[in-house]
Amino acid sequence: LANTLNNFFNDLKSEYTELSKQVKNIKDLDKNFLTYDQFKSTQFKYQTHPQAIYTSRSLNLPKQ
Structure with missing residues (x-):
């Protein structure tokens, strides 16, 4: 288990591995999504x- 986790950690540190490329891709997509989502939410004005x-309000129940 420790060996496997160490391999994942080393893969993340190297920018040329498939895992590192996928993590970078996800981070880029997340940035684009947040920018789009913020823009989309500012278009609607409503009251x-x-x-x-x-x-909600308290109920005055009789004590038993």
Whole structure:
């Protein structure tokens, strides 16, 4: 197990291994997704109707 984990760690340190390339690709995709998601969420402007908000309140139950 220790040998396998050591191999993964060494693969991540080297930029030429397949594992390292996949990790870099995922990080790049994540950056692009966050940028797109932030842009998409700023396009919609809406107002919430005050009666559409649920507010919980305490119930005054009689003591038994």
